[in-house]
Amino acid sequence: MKWLDTTNAENSQAAQAARWNQLRADLQGEAFWADRIKQFKDQPIQRLRVAIANLPLPAAFREAAVATRALIKARLKRGEDHTDELVLLYWLGAIESFGLQYSEYLKQPGFNVLQFVPGQVIKSLPFTYDQLGYKQLGLLNKTDAKWCTSLWGEPQAHTTLNALHSDLWHEYEEVERQRQERERAELWSR
Numbered sequence: 001m002k003w004l005d006t007t008n009a010e011n012s013q014a015a016q017a018a019r020w021n022q023l024r025a026d027l028q029g030e031a032f033w034a035d036r037i038k039q040f041k042d043q044p045i046q047r048l049r050v051a052i053a054n055l056p057l058p059a060a061f062r063e064a065a066v067a068t069r070a071l072i073k074a075r076l077k078r079g080e081d082h083t084d085e086l087v088l089l090y091w092l093g094a095i096e097s098f099g100l101q102y103s104e105y106l107k108q109p110g111f112n113v114l115q116f117v118p119g120q121v122i123k124s125l126p127f128t129y130d131q132l133g134y135k136q137l138g139l140l141n142k143t144d145a146k147w148c149t150s151l152w153g154e155p156q157a158h159t160t161l162n163a164l165h166s167d168l169w170h171e172y173e174e175v176e177r178q179r180q181e182r183e184r185a186e187l188w189s190r
Contacts, residue, residue, distance in 0.1 A: 003055050004119035009175060012118040019054070037063055044070035056114050061096045065089060065139050072147065086147055090129065093137035093144070095122050097160035098169065105173045106180075113169070113176045125165055133158030 003019070006012035026032045033054050040047035044067040051064035068089040075082040098117070100110030133155035134145045162169050 002053055002119065003115070004052065004123060006118040007120045008118055009116065012116050013179070016115050034059055034063075040067075044068070044074070055119075056096075056099065056111070058096075058111065061092060061139055064092050065144075068092065069144070082147075083151065086151060089140070089144060090134075090137075090148060093134070093139040094127055094132055094161050095125075096139045097132070097137050098122060098125065098162050098165065100162055100169070103173055103176075105170070106177060113172050116176055116179065117172050121168075125161060125168070127161055127164055130156045131159065131164060132161065136160050136163075 001011060001015045001018070003012070003015055006015050023032070033050060037047055037050045040050065048064055048067035048071070051060045051067060054060035055064070068085055072082045072085045072089065075085060099114035102108070103110045103113055106112065129148070129152050134140050134148050135158035137160065140148070
């Protein structure tokens with residue numbers, strides 16, 4: 001199950017455990033996803049599929065953005081509409097902005113929290129381009145911002161999905177604290 005398909009804490013945790021087990025196996029077999037994705041340098045759709053399958057890893061967000069930009073550039077070169085691809089790129093930037101680099105509450109990387117937020121929860125977070133803008137979406141670059149403003153104009157504000165939904169982030173920080181506490185207690189009871 002992909003992270004984006006998870007619906008609750010239990011299957012989110014199961015998906016992450018399966019992903020980490022797969023990563024360990026990949027490393028032993030020299031088939032690490034970040035190496036495999038290089039095979040698809042000129043195949044952005046396949047590259048995007050591999051990247052999305054490895055979300056919410058930070059590198060997977062970056063790879064998904066690279067692949068989506070390649071799709072946009074190909075459409076622009078052919079004189080075709082690129083709105084759907086730009087919406088996808090913007091959405092990736094938005095959901096990536098829900099995570100923090102560092103959780104002050106947990107005193108550890110924010111990824112530790114983000115990986116256990118069910119994907120369906122992330123996908124259901126409401127936002128608009130006018131609310132989020134583009135300046136604080138770290139995944140988006142200057143070219144992406146130009147594409148956004150040429151299609152949608154200048155937004156009213158610039159923020160992150162985390163700032164818009166900070167209460168939810170704090171809830172998941174607490175969920176992660178409790179999960180880690182249970183894990184430590186299980187280790188000590190063995």
